[in-house]
Amino acid sequence: MRLASPWSPRLSDEPGLTHERLVTALEEDLAAGRLPVGARMPAHRDLAYRLGIGLGTVTKAYSLLEKRGLVRSVRGRGMFVAGKEPNPGEIIDLSVNTPPQMLGDGILSATLAALARQMDADSFGRxxxxxxxxxxxxxxxxxxxxxxxxxxxxxxxxxxxxxxxxxxxxxxxxxxxxxxxxxxxxxxxxxxxxxxxxxxxxxxxxxxxxxxxxxxxxxxxxxxxxxxxxxxxxxxxxxxxxxxxxxxxxxxxxxxxxxxxxxxxxxxxxxxxxxxxxxxxxxxxxxxxxxxxxxxxxxxxxxxxxxxxxxxxxxxxxxxxxxxxxxxxxxxxxxxxxxxxxGTARAVGEAIRREATERAAMAQAVLGSRVQPASGAGFHLWLPMSLADAASLAQGAAARGVMVTPPAAVMVDENDRAAGVRLCIGAPSLEDLMRALQTIRLLLDGSAEDRLAPP
Known part of the structure; x- marks a missing residue:
């Protein structure tokens, strides 16, 4: 699902050519934080229609903004507000459903060494x-x-x-x-x-x-x-x-x-x-x-x-x-x-179950009754909300270096009212998980406008 732009189109009151007034309005709103890094810009035709100006005028304004490094074009997706991207090490990924890492290097090394003695090239190659x-x-x-x-x-x-x-x-x-x-x-x-x-x-x-x-x-x-x-x-x-x-x-x-x-x-x-x-x-x-x-x-x-x-x-x-x-x-x-x-499978499975239970309890303590279900173990959690709220939460979290599952990815019918955000809590370190959960909590406590505001 393609998210709508959060920007309310306008022309600046400053004198000048129409495309210059559009550029100035966008620059003013970017400076005021009304458009966060990564936010989608209105489509060219939509913007021209809403402002009652020519399509060429919009194209000229967007080109000028892109040259100044204020927006960036992504082929096949549209125009987005540019800015500093989070370093890979700064991103906490809650979007992929992965169990906590309970398998030690020693177990894996011992297993592969034993199999190397047990399996010859002939049997492996059949x-x-x-x-x-x-x-x-x-x-x-x-x-x-x-x-x-x-x-x-x-x-x-x-x-x-x-x-x-x-x-x-x-x-x-x-x-x-x-x-x-x-x-x-x-x-x-x-x-x-x-x-x-x-x-x-x-x-x-x-x-x-x-x-x-x-x-x-x-x-x-x-x-x-x-x-x-x-x-x-x-x-x-x-x-x-x-x-x-x-x-x-x-x-x-x-x-x-x-x-x-x-x-x-x-x-x-x-x-x-x-x-x-x-x-x-x-x-x-x-x-x-x-x-x-x-x-x-x-x-x-x-x-x-x-x-x-x-x-x-x-x-x-x-x-x-x-x-x-x-x-x-x-x-x-x-x-x-x-x-x-x-017995390795049983031992690792039991360790994962204990770890997942602790992580679910941590999430419950930070997010409270917003989590569904309110209790239980596992390494994914569900925050039910409207699709619009879920989209703004995902966008706000991404701007703060926390990736969550795109809300539309789990919806059979994108027009359905049932929506929400899935949080996958198994992969990050406990320290990173706590920081990510606190970020989500702050976004949940704020308004939709707060979520779209820059970090």
Whole structure:
């Protein structure tokens, strides 16, 4: 979504040619702080229309401002207020959902050294089955059975990360050009994957437990197509952080059975599932594609995903797997298997859960009731607000060296009223995180005008 310019166009009262009066007005407002660094300037035609002047006059004024270094043109995007850009070291990135770094150099070095002794060039250089070697699939099936889902190894496909698993599930379940129902606010990667498949996304209302069963039933009933497919994240929903209780999970499954709908369950945050809450794939194995991954619960560098497939869809899913990847990385699979077998995966996961809980508590203490949900662990938080407020908060934070997820990135329908800002709190150091949260708090406490004012 393209943000509107915060500038109210005017001509200076100073005498001179029209383009000179426009330049003077802009210079005056820049000096007064009415236009912050990075703010979008009005489009040429829009400015000419609003001031009742010629398009050439605007072009001449903008050219003069650019020569003076006051604005800069970005090809394909427009004209922006120029200024000192933050140094890379000064930027605190809360836009990418990354777990806290709990994997030590010693563990990684020891693992790679052990694998070097275990794996020779001949075995490394061989092609493996597209779905993954059986020993790797059995290891991940064992991992899932310990904490999430009991499933046979031959029901698992190993992928190059959970995003790859999601792309396969969407293609296999809905087909190219199909329709996918999902939360009105959802994971940006799912939006991109669906669009890549030319699939239409249908926004479904959600509440503080995630997707609403009544809204899903109504959306299914209004759909005239043959296939009904729903993508959802029951645990630590991205971006709102909501987690479905047992009754909600059962209700969602009941709606899907009534309408013979296929479920794509994204469970990459399974580490944070409260005890006693089953996966949807456990409640409805006959219709659920289940996605698990390790980059969100162990380390982003561990690009291994697992896709549990309903028996009837296995052949179709395998076809999409082979079309998109010959095989999952043997080295990544070997690391994952070793960490599961020797307990590293469990230990690192527990450390990440503790760290995420502490960080969530820190954010709660700084931001208070503005955070949704008000309690719980995880490494992303949601600040619900109007789209206009979310856009101004994101812009104000960026001007102060804090990057947040662009509000429109998580919206299925950019015209929807439900909006907000996602804060990813896992990656920064604790010191940087505190500074970033305090910056967000100051912006939240101020007015929309304050957010657009220069730092």
């Amino acid at each position: 092609y493996r089955p597209p779905a993954g070697s059986i020993e790797y699939r059995e290891a991940i099936a064992h991992w899932l059975a310990e904490h999430r889902l009991t499933i046979a190894a031959d029901r698992l496909l190993l992928t190059n990360g959970a995003q790859h698993a999601l792309a396969i599930a969407l293609a296999a379940a809905a087909g190219v050009g199909g329709t996918v129902f999902t939360e009105a606010l959802t994971y940006p990667g799912a939006i991109l994957a669906a669009r890549q498949n030319l699939q239409a996304l249908k926004a479904v209302a959600l509440d503080d437990e995630g997707l609403r069963p009544d809204a899903l039933a109504a959306a299914f009933s209004a759909h005239s197509g043959e296939r009904r497919v729903v993508y959802l994240t029951p645990t630590l929903h991205n971006p709102t952080g909501a987690t479905m209780g047992l009754a909600r999970r059962q209700d969602i499954v009941a709606v899907c059975r009534t309408h013979d709908a296929v479920i794509i369950e994204d469970d990459v945050y399974s580490l944070f599932t409260p005890s006693g809450l089953p996966a949807l794939a456990e409640l409805a194995p006959e219709r659920t594609f289940y996605i698990a991954g390790f980059s969100k619960i162990l380390s982003p560098g561990l690009r291994i995903g697992a896709l549990a497939v309903p028996p009837a869809a296995m052949q179709t899913a395998q076809g999409f797997l082979q079309a998109t990847s010959s095989m999952a990385s043997p080295l990544m699979c070997a690391i994952m298997e070793r960490w599961i077998r020797d």
